[in-house]
Amino acid sequence: MFRFIARRLLETIPVLFIIVTATFFMVRFVPGGPFDSEKATTPEIRANLEAYYGLNLPLHQQYTNYLKAVVLHGDLGRSTKYASRTVNEIIADKLPASLQLGGLSLLIALALGLTAGVIAAVKRNTKIDYFASSFAMVGICVPTFVLGPLLVLVFAIHLGWFSASGWYEWQDRILPSITLGIVYAAGIARLTRGGMLEVLNLDYIRTARAKGASETRIIFKHALRGGLLPVVSYLGPAIAGILTGSFVIETIFQIPGLGREFVNSAFNRDYTLVLGTVILYAVLIIALNLVVDVVQVWLNPKLKFE
Amino acid sequence: MFTPLFRRAGLLATAFLLIFIAGCSKKEVSTETANGKVLRIGNGAEPEDIDPQVVTGVGENKIITALIEGLVTYSPDGGIAPGVAETWEISADGLLYTFHLRDNAKWSNGDPVTAQDFVRSFQRMLTPSLGAEYAYKLFHLVNGEEFNTGKITDFAQVGAKALDARTLQLTLKHRTPFLLESLKHYAWFPVHIPTVEKFGGLTRKGSAWTRPGNYVGNGPFNLVSWKPNQKITVTRSATYWDHATVKLDGIEFYAIDKDDTEERLFRTGELDYSYTLPLNKIETYRREHQDTYRQTPYYGVYFYRLNTTRKPLDDKRVRRALALAIDRESLIKNILRSGGQSPALNFTPPSDKFTSNARIAGDLDEAKRLLVEAGYPEGKNMPPVEILFNTSESHRVIAEAIQQMWKTRLGVNALIVNQEWKVYLNSQQTLNYQVARAGWIGDYDDPNTFLDMWVTGGGNNQTGWSNAEYDRLLHGALATPTEEARMAVYQKLEAILADEVPVIPIYFYSRIYAISPKVKNWITTPLDNRAWKWVDLAD
Numbered sequence: 001m002f003r004f005i006a007r008r009l010l011e012t013i014p015v016l017f018i019i020v021t022a023t024f025f026m027v028r029f030v031p032g033g034p035f036d037s038e039k040a041t042t043p044e045i046r047a048n049l050e051a052y053y054g055l056n057l058p059l060h061q062q063y064t065n066y067l068k069a070v071v072l073h074g075d076l077g078r079s080t081k082y083a084s085r086t087v088n089e090i091i092a093d094k095l096p097a098s099l100q101l102g103g104l105s106l107l108i109a110l111a112l113g114l115t116a117g118v119i120a121a122v123k124r125n126t127k128i129d130y131f132a133s134s135f136a137m138v139g140i141c142v143p144t145f146v147l148g149p150l151l152v153l154v155f156a157i158h159l160g161w162f163s164a165s166g167w168y169e170w171q172d173r174i175l176p177s178i179t180l181g182i183v184y185a186a187g188i189a190r191l192t193r194g195g196m197l198e199v200l201n202l203d204y205i206r207t208a209r210a211k212g213a214s215e216t217r218i219i220f221k222h223a224l225r226g227g228l229l230p231v232v233s234y235l236g237p238a239i240a241g242i243l244t245g246s247f248v249i250e251t252i253f254q255i256p257g258l259g260r261e262f263v264n265s266a267f268n269r270d271y272t273l274v275l276g277t278v279i280l281y282a283v284l285i286i287a288l289n290l291v292v293d294v295v296q297v298w299l300n301p302k303l304k305f306e
Numbered sequence: 307m308f309t310p311l312f313r314r315a316g317l318l319a320t321a322f323l324l325i326f327i328a329g330c331s332k333k334e335v336s337t338e339t340a341n342g343k344v345l346r347i348g349n350g351a352e353p354e355d356i357d358p359q360v361v362t363g364v365g366e367n368k369i370i371t372a373l374i375e376g377l378v379t380y381s382p383d384g385g386i387a388p389g390v391a392e393t394w395e396i397s398a399d400g401l402l403y404t405f406h407l408r409d410n411a412k413w414s415n416g417d418p419v420t421a422q423d424f425v426r427s428f429q430r431m432l433t434p435s436l437g438a439e440y441a442y443k444l445f446h447l448v449n450g451e452e453f454n455t456g457k458i459t460d461f462a463q464v465g466a467k468a469l470d471a472r473t474l475q476l477t478l479k480h481r482t483p484f485l486l487e488s489l490k491h492y493a494w495f496p497v498h499i500p501t502v503e504k505f506g507g508l509t510r511k512g513s514a515w516t517r518p519g520n521y522v523g524n525g526p527f528n529l530v531s532w533k534p535n536q537k538i539t540v541t542r543s544a545t546y547w548d549h550a551t552v553k554l555d556g557i558e559f560y561a562i563d564k565d566d567t568e569e570r571l572f573r574t575g576e577l578d579y580s581y582t583l584p585l586n587k588i589e590t591y592r593r594e595h596q597d598t599y600r601q602t603p604y605y606g607v608y609f610y611r612l613n614t615t616r617k618p619l620d621d622k623r624v625r626r627a628l629a630l631a632i633d634r635e636s637l638i639k640n641i642l643r644s645g646g647q648s649p650a651l652n653f654t655p656p657s658d659k660f661t662s663n664a665r666i667a668g669d670l671d672e673a674k675r676l677l678v679e680a681g682y683p684e685g686k687n688m689p690p691v692e693i694l695f696n697t698s699e700s701h702r703v704i705a706e707a708i709q710q711m712w713k714t715r716l717g718v719n720a721l722i723v724n725q726e727w728k729v730y731l732n733s734q735q736t737l738n739y740q741v742a743r744a745g746w747i748g749d750y751d752d753p754n755t756f757l758d759m760w761v762t763g764g765g766n767n768q769t770g771w772s773n774a775e776y777d778r779l780l781h782g783a784l785a786t787p788t789e790e791a792r793m794a795v796y797q798k799l800e801a802i803l804a805d806e807v808p809v810i811p812i813y814f815y816s817r818i819y820a821i822s823p824k825v826k827n828w829i830t831t832p833l834d835n836r837a838w839k840w841v842d843l844a845d
Contacts, residue, residue, distance in 0.1 A: 038745065045438070045441050048434045048436070050437075051435070052435065083357065084356075084513070152570060156570070157570065160574070163574070165571060252567060254562055256535035267726070269728050
């Protein structure tokens with residue numbers, strides 16, 4: 001297993017290199033630059049500005065300077081949008097909020113999704129199944145930009161239990177986490193139900209039943225392990241997404257997270273911030289996919305570390 | 307008979323239920339500086355910085371004017387009041403301004419505010435390696451532009467001198483009748499040089515000097531906290547020379563970039579003032595919340611740029627016909643929901659100083675006649691024109707309405723093209739468009755801020771339009787001996803614009819917002835700026 005993990009980590013280096021290189025040149029070739037604004041300034045001032053950020057250098061030199069700074073010093077550069085902040089600072093500042101939101105949402109998603117999925121599979125074609133499946137469909141169909149404001153309307157404006165938005169007190173975490181959690185819970189419920197149903201029809205489950213194993217033992221001892229495989233595959237990229245924040249949720253609830261920076265940096269042509277967030281996202285995706293692969297082998301003895 | 311996995315899931319679900327129930331207590335409105343009168347305002351997007359020599363934004367202006375005071379400031383009625391400068395004299399030729407600084411003007415660390423602070427701040431602003439975007443605002447100074455463009459390197463040659471600690475002399479390269487008005491802008495504000503030097507030097511953009519705990523200002527309020535993408539909190543300064551006038555104990559500037567979110571916060575009482583209101587809420591507020599709804603004129607114009615280098619818009623008859631065929635009243639009433647905007651038939655918004663006599667006015671018959679003259683009777687043979695706008699629902703519906711008006715009234719086919727913000731800016735700058743929506747808010751309260759856009763080759767022209775007479779008049783306007791003569795020149799400039807129509811003015815902006823009845827002394831000014839020291843909050 002250690003060889004497998006070491007090999008995968010080594011493979012990460014060229015992947016990251018390709019991602020950084022492609023992103024670096026792609027953002028440069030998109031029309032419009034970081035200093036374009038509705039009120040134009042003089043060409044001389046613009047030249048001063050570009051010189052300040054080193055954007056007057058030949059592109060290949062900018063690229064090598066950037067790579068050197070990142071690899072040798074872990075320095076992701078200065079944001080061109082937020083003049084007083086470096087990309088490292090912005091990520092360090094915003095990631096905790098995204099992690100809090102993502103962590104809580106993930107717990108809600110797992111608690112609700114797994115429970116609903118297992119129950120729906122076990123009580124197949126009953127009212128309970130229909131209810132759980134409906135929950136999943138509603139969760140999938142109702143977008144966060146509808147669900148979020150609805151929750152705010154009921155619990156913040158009408159009942160006055162929470163702030164309409166903001167990220168100051170611990171209560172402020174509840175509505176956004178539920179909003180984001182429900183969306184992922186719906187997906188998890190659907191996948192859990194599907195995975196469980198598939199496994200429950202397999203021969204070894206029939207054998208277990210024939211041997212007189214209790215239904216609870218069959219479900220939680222024999223079926224769940226295999227039934228969770230599709231959920232585990234889904235969770236890898238889902239966790240990366242959920243942890244790096246959700247642009248919509250962060251905007252609706254005014255959460256100072258990384259999701260908003262990720263999207264806005266592209267709109268602002270904040271080259272270094274785009275690259276910084278892409279690198280972070282890529283590392284998270286790669287790491288979580290590795291974890292998913294390890295967990296899948298652990299869940300499914302037929303698979304091996306190769 | 308639960309398995310460990312199921313038990314864990316159950317515990318988890320229970321924990322969340324408990325958290326949710328525990329959170330369901332009646333929400334108290336919290337303020338970090340909840341002592342006394344704290345005004346909580348929606349301030350648009352997250353500020354890029356709060357260094358007056360680095361930023362360019364409107365939201366930043368609101369915060370910086372609370373923290374730093376310039377030579378002059380806003381009077382309670384929005385005019386010009388002495389700031390750090392107690393008095394000033396202007397030479398007869400209008401080229402020499404001598405400011406006498408008050409001796410009790412202090413920085414928040416107790417240091418006196420000196421004329422040298424202003425000179426060194428101007429030097430910082432104009433130093434090329436800082437890359438200050440608003441450096442051009444100081445180009446009125448003799449050799450200001452030359453220093454910023456590197457043509458001279460000796461700042462002693464720039465027209466900003468400290469005659470002594472309390473006397474500042476500015477020498478201008480041309481008459482600038484709106485200089486005092488311009489001095490209200492933060493580009494002219496001083497910074498505490500030793501503090502900026504301590505945190506990385508004068509030409510290091512975005513150093514830590516603007517962080518809470520480091521920031522040294524000379525304004526009515528001091529920086530207490532800055533939570534990025536949340537809020538900036540300031541509290542009343544004890545060292546401000548006029549601190550007895552300051553009414554508020556503090557201000558919280560909330561960074562909220564979504565209208566709906568902001569409106570919800572205002573509705574739940576968590577904000578005293580909203581930066582704006584969502585379009586779809588205007589009618590409700592006007593009808594049901596008259597005590598909080600406000601719409602006031604704003605010194606800005608929404609217009610369409612026309613690329614005069616391309617057919618058929620190189621023909622002024624076509625440009626004029628297109629301008630005449632727009633029903634601005636209908637647009638304002640039906641599309642903008644009558645949010646206080648007014649139809650624009652000329653380019654410069656009306657103000658106390660200047661109201662244009664020139665009008666792009668005429669009936670539809672004239673528009674049709676012009677098209678016939680241009681060789682496009684009822685729009686026949688005229689190639690379709692493209693209306694470019696940046697991604698925004700309001701720009702889209704305006705473009706669609708105008709597209710429809712041109713089709714039904716003139717028979718002209720128009721296509722609408724939507725581009726992402728920076729791509730759209732790039733298209734305009736490179737003249738890669740035919741018709742492009744645009745907006746312009748004045749930098750200062752004077753028609754010059756609108757009319758100097760259209761000088762040949764000007765960075766903000768972006769229409770390819772050039773008129774030698776216009777350039778000559780514009781350059782001569784500042785040298786006119788009286789304000790009346792200058793405004794007369796501006797009337798001529800407006801007449802040229804109305805005749806040549808390089809741009810189609812559509813409507814003059816208004817500011818729409820909600821404000822708590824508790825907020826007192828909230829003056830309205832053309833640029834929506836004010837000195838915070840006058841604003842009060844009822845107990």
